[in-house]
Amino acid sequence: MTVRVRVCHLYPDQLNIYADRGNIAVFRSRAERRGYALDVIGVGAGESLAPDSDLIYLGGGQDREQALIAPDLARRGDEISAALADGAALLAVCGGYQLLGRGYRDRAGVEMPGAGVLPLDTIAGDRRMIGDVSIECELEPGDTHSVVGFENHGGRTHLDPDAVPLGRVVHGFGNDGGSGFEGCRLGRAIGTYLHGPLLPRNPWLADWLLSQALGRRLGEAPDLEPLDDELEHEAHAVALGRARVRGGKFR
Ligand code: GLN
Numbered sequence: 001m002t003v004r005v006r007v008c009h010l011y012p013d014q015l016n017i018y019a020d021r022g023n024i025a026v027f028r029s030r031a032e033r034r035g036y037a038l039d040v041i042g043v044g045a046g047e048s049l050a051p052d053s054d055l056i057y058l059g060g061g062q063d064r065e066q067a068l069i070a071p072d073l074a075r076r077g078d079e080i081s082a083a084l085a086d087g088a089a090l091l092a093v094c095g096g097y098q099l100l101g102r103g104y105r106d107r108a109g110v111e112m113p114g115a116g117v118l119p120l121d122t123i124a125g126d127r128r129m130i131g132d133v134s135i136e137c138e139l140e141p142g143d144t145h146s147v148v149g150f151e152n153h154g155g156r157t158h159l160d161p162d163a164v165p166l167g168r169v170v171h172g173f174g175n176d177g178g179s180g181f182e183g184c185r186l187g188r189a190i191g192t193y194l195h196g197p198l199l200p201r202n203p204w205l206a207d208w209l210l211s212q213a214l215g216r217r218l219g220e221a222p223d224l225e226p227l228d229d230e231l232e233h234e235a236h237a238v239a240l241g242r243a244r245v246r247g248g249k250f251r
Helices: 022-032 063-074 075-085 095-100 203-218 232-247
Strands: 004-010 037-043 055-058 089-093 103-105 111-113 120-140 143-159 167-171 184-186 188-190
Touching: 004 022, 004 203, 022 055, 055 075, 055 095, 055 143, 055 203, 063 095, 063 103, 063 111, 075 089, 075 111, 089 095, 089 203, 095 103, 095 111, 095 143, 120 232, 143 203, 143 232, 167 232
Parallel strands: 004 037, 004 055, 055 089, 089 188, 103 120
Antiparallel strands: 103 111, 120 143, 120 167, 184 188
16 A cells, blocks of 8 residues: 655645745655655645644745735644644745744734744844855754755744754855854754755755655654655755855845
């Protein structure tokens, strides 16, 4: 029997800037090439979280889209934390990442409530932080990887002192342009500012998340069989080269 990974895609109609939906296509392709199936359940405002989810996904969105779903997402904090405690993995990008924290104050001074799942707050600054980013990530001790992407955010995200960032900024701004941190990691949950979409050029991160999701389904995270990632590595190298030249300028 084919093992099926269940993905709960929150607010697919509102949070899908810069083709962030492409991350789901990467999960699907990398799962199917290993003989697993991926079921994606889109969940909008007012609908209940997909039960028995192995992976929860939220893309990015501008302030306007975020304001549409923020009150709904804020009510889901306990539900999402319960899914994480039950072993689900999570990926949230930019607008989704911000609203998984305690809240986001936008450029106009509007306070949006957050889900309070991640230990962080976000406040918009005057200038947007736009450009290519590279970070160094160590999700498993001693196993460091370069992760690349594109950031475009006005929000400055401040992690609580005991929070764990996703990685250290090598080129670009990251969470706030000053701390040297990018993203946040809480167990199997990852929040990040990196678009691209993120996963096509970071297959290692895609497989880490997929393996965590499969871990919930199977009882243990499997070692995924390697794929031919020549193109993906080339895409990573191109993005890394751009980050060296174009990362970290205010626009
Ligand atoms: N509206 C948020 C900001 O500008 C998030 C933008 C995004 O998702 N790209 O900070």
